Amino acid sequence: MYNHNLNDKKWIEYWKSNKTYKFVDEKNNNKKMYILDMFPYPSGSGLHVGHPKGYTFTDVISRYKKMNGYNILHPMGWDAFGLPAEQYALENKKHPSEFTNKNIEKFKNQLISLGYCYDFEKEVNTTDPQFYRWTQWIFVQLYKKGLAEIKDIDVNWCEALGTVLADEEVLTDSKGNKVSERGKHPVIKKPMKQWVLKITKYADKLIDELELTDWPIGLKNIQTNWIGRSFGININLKIENDNRDIKVFTSRSDTIFGVTFIGVSIDHYLVKDLIKSDNNLKNFIDKIASIKEYERNKIENEKNGYFLNKYAIHPFTNKKIPIYVTDYVLSNYGNGAIMGVPAHDERDFLFAKKYKLPIIKVIENENECYCGDGKHINSDFINGLNIAMAIEQVNEKIIAAKIGNKQVNYKLKDWLFSRQRYWGEPFPVLFDDNGNIIIEENLPLTLPNTNNISPSGDGQSPLANLSSWVNVEIGGKKYKRETNTMPQWAGSCWYFLGYILKKDDGTYIPLNSSEAFELFKKWMPVDLYVGGQEHAVLHLLYSRFWYKFLYDIEIVPNKEPFQKIINQGMILRNGEKMSKSKGNVVNPDDIVKDYGADTLRLYELFMGPISASLEWMDDGVFGIYKWVQRVYRLFETKEIIENVNNVELTSKYNEFLKNVTQKIEDYDLNLAISEMMIFINECYKADKLDINQMHNFIKVLSCFAPFVAEEINFSFLKNKESLFFSSWPKYDETKIIKKDLNIPIQINGKIRDILISPNNITEDQVYQLAVKLPKIAQHLEGKTIVKKIYVKDKILNLIVK
Structure with missing residues (x-):
């Protein structure tokens, strides 16, 4: 019986003492x-x-x-x-x-x-100073190129933790309050001077150059949507009984006759004006401000608003358009104001339905645009153009009327780069008495070694407590160091x-x-x-x-x-993500102790595709453990010699190598393990096994289960070099026995017979043989074949009338 505890320790020590995994940069290998x-x-x-x-x-x-x-x-x-x-x-x-x-x-x-x-x-x-000296160096280069600056900015401030938190470190609790992810402490908005990196300068490159990558389309879309680039136009609308305009941004000016309301963000200047005298508005703002913008902005969430008792004037029809503050218009997108076009926007539609606002359709289909006034097609304005052309023509009319200008907008914000923490990279920055910035070029600037890392109490970093580190004198001049640190x-x-x-x-x-x-x-x-x-x-x-x-x-x-x-994908337990608070965490140390490292490795890959989130099953772990024992027992009990003449098993062996190679190339590692299992089953049917074939099987196995593979290679196959240095085995296509194919023949989608044919048969040969089958010929009598649908080696469907 295979003893995984002894074997795992043995091979860990072997790999360590022999430096098996030491990186070697092979200079001549391209x-x-x-x-x-x-x-x-x-x-x-x-x-x-x-x-x-x-x-x-x-x-x-x-x-x-x-x-x-x-x-x-x-x-x-x-x-x-x-x-x-x-x-x-x-x-x-x-x-x-x-x-x-x-x-x-x-x-x-x-x-x-x-x-x-x-x-x-x-x-x-x-945290190694030899590493973060180069983190600091990159920051210095960003600063020198004008991509790092100190700004007054509203931040997420957590008093209990004594630090600014990034948006991703802030949660909304069940009562709608903002709290820290760690500790669930209250978080408020607070104006502070902070370092920001101007990532927005790279917004276009961050979108456009995704095309250079081989990423999943879903992942590209996530990044693109987060940056949120849109090409559109600003339109200035008059406000009734107000000497100001309201500036709205739209990427679909062709829908301008479908506007039935204006939506503004919670910090729009109109809201700030009115909130002072309207307590109901203030309560509404307080309620929705506690929820993250991206949560409020989700299409599936209920849309909420508050009528500001103001109207904008439509620039072409002169109709009054009500202005609402909404919970889904983003303050950092465009001008914090949108044209609500409920017939052609899902969020606007949900909002209009809730507040019983008109829904006016002005686009007849997705390819052509007929902009009108909601009652009839206005052929003098836009008639029957494709949407891109319609947008361009409307934009030209807006610009000609001097009520708007073209603009590119982004949802992406500049990156808040300061943290009020001790445990982070220090900024290599000094300030003189006038607040001028001087860069420290002698890197790394290391963290002072201190246990005095409590929050300063006044919103500054714990480093502010360390006066001997903060205050420095260079060339007879006094400076203060930046006391914030960089984010993780x-x-x-x-x-x-x-x-x-x-x-x-x-x-x-x-x-x-x-x-x-x-x-x-x-x-x-x-x-x-x-x-x-x-x-x-x-x-x-x-x-x-x-x-x-x-x-x-x-x-x-x-x-x-x-x-x-x-x-x-995630590994789930009882349908949920594993977490200590839920008590559903599986410790890998326990699995390694009870079943061996190979079992854990094989099981996690065998569960399913790498990208899928799958349920952890204890029975599945035990099943893999038994299979590892089965592989070891095969080598322990079977006679393994040279030049075994077993044509059937040789075919299975080459078919296995062909299939397992393709599965690994396709990253279908769960299916690659299935191929190994199939081959081991075939090996158990044989009286004797060929040593070269079994050595090559062990090479394959070693990628997945290196411990048992090394032990088999050493103890049973008598090889002294680690399998890590082996070459991948090649298969011989000519030794794979080609089986007859069973090809279902359908007529109008119903299987009427099965054609038994040799391998490598052409589509035309399948058709010629199929129509001669008695059952097929019977169903074709008096009919005309209007279409042939053939999936190679799988199925032939004849469409007849």
């Missing part, structure tokens, strides 16, 4: 594959079984590509700055680095226990370059060196990037922004960092 996992935050709870799903997937692909002659980079590191470590340190009166380093060691040991082929001499840690996103914006630059001595090749550029030319972009969809927007958007900036200043040689991305 076939490269950079395979990357989204690096984890090393929390105190360690890995849960959701992590290995993606890590095992990339491990299999890395091993497979290496066997196929690729130069492989498959690293791992730690996204280790951030609020959780700081809060834990405060609660336990310890320095966050102590807690962080312990967590990293725990995570690393767990990853090693699962047999992943990471070279940990390549690991990066965002900073290090993750470029960490994938850090792996390439990491040297064995723990230092990094300078990011701005010619040596680095040559390495980036070889290894970038990342060929395969795997991680959860929760990072579909912010991490990917921010890292693409930094990478594009580095391209513009000639640090990297290409425009996009990640060529192909796969978002792994």
Whole structure:
């Protein structure tokens, strides 16, 4: 019987002592594959079984590509700055680095226990000063190019945590109040001076250059929608009994005769004017302001509004249009005001239905536009044009009437880059007595080593408490350091370059060196990037922004960092995402102890496609465990010799190699495991097994289950070199026995007979044989075949009259 506990430890020690997984940059190998996992935050709870799903997937692909002659980079590191470590340190009166380093060691040991082929001499840690000196350097370059500045801005302020929070770190509780994701503490809007990065300057590139990537269309759409670019026109509408205009933005000016209301955002200037004297309006605003904009903006949510008792005047019909403050018009989009066209916009339709507003259809179909006044087609205005032409003509009329101008709008905001925390990258920035900014060029600027990391109490970072660090004298002049730190996103914006630059001595090749550029030319972009969809927007958007900036200043040689991305699905327990609070977490350490690392690796891949969210099943784990035992027992009990003359099994073997290779190439690893199971079943039917065939099977198995594969290779097949250095086996198509095909023949969609035919038959041959079948000929008598639908080797459908 296979003892996984002894065997797992044996091979972990072997791989470690022999440095099996040490990265080797084969200089003359132009076939490269950079395979990357989204690096984890090393929390105190360690890995849960959701992590290995993606890590095992990339491990299999890395091993497979290496066997196929690729130069492989498959690293791992730690996204280790951030609020959780700081809060834990405060609660336990310890320095966050102590807690962080312990967590990293725990995570690393767990990853090693699962047999992943990471070279940990390549690991990066965002809290390492040798790493974050280059995070700081990139910030300095952004500042020098005018892409970083200090602005007065409304921020999410959490008094209990003593810091500004990003939008993604703020939740809305059951009562509609904004609270922190960590600790559920109250969050308010507060004006503060903060560093912002002008990501909006890259909005067009961030959309347009997605076409350079091989990303899922859904992921591209998420990024595109988040940026929210729209081409349109600003229209100035007169307000009744008011000497001001209201400026609305629309990307569909062809619907201008379908406007039945104007919608404004909760912080529009009209609202700010009226709120002082209207308590009902104030209560309405207070209620909806507590809900995130993107939540309010969802189409499926109820739309709410409040009539401001004001009317805009339609610029062409002079009709009065009521003005409402709404909960779904975004303050940062356009001018915070829209034309409500309920007949042609889903959100506007829901709003109009609720408040019993007119719904006027002015577009007859999606290809042609007939703009009218709601009663009849106004042929003098627009008649029968395609929508693009209609929009352009309406825009021209608006501009000619001097009531509007063309504009490109974005939903994307500049990136709030300051945090009032200790545990983050310090800004290399000094201020003189007049508030002028001086950049510190001597990097890294390291964090002071202190346990005094409590919030300052006045909205500043804990660093503000450390006067000896804050106040510096240079050349006889006194300066103060910036006391905010960078957000956790900073290090993750470029960490994938850090792996390439990491040297064995723990230092990094300078990011701005010619040596680095040559390495980036070889290894970038990342060929395969795997991680959860929760990072579909912010991490990917921010890292693409930094990478594009580095391209513009000639640090990297290409425009996009990640060529192909796969978002792994979640592993569910009782239909829900695993979490400690729900008590439904499965600890991978327990699975490894009870069933072995190979069982966990195989099970997580066998559950289903990598992108699917699937239910964890204990019975499934045990089933895979029994299969691992079955594979080991085969080699333990069967006679395995050279030159076994078994034509049937040789056919099955070559068919297996062909199928499993294709499944891995297609990233269908669950189906690849099925192919291995099928082949093992065939092996059990044979009296003797061919040693070359079984050695090649073990090579395949080693990508998925390296522990048992190495043991079989060493103990039963008597090979002394690790399977990690093997070559991928080739199949022989000529030795695959071709079976007859069973092709259903349909007439008008109903199966009338089955054609038994040889392999490699042509469509015309299938047709000629099919019409001669007695049952088919009977149904064709007196009929005319009007169409033939043939799916190769699968089915022939004859459409007759």
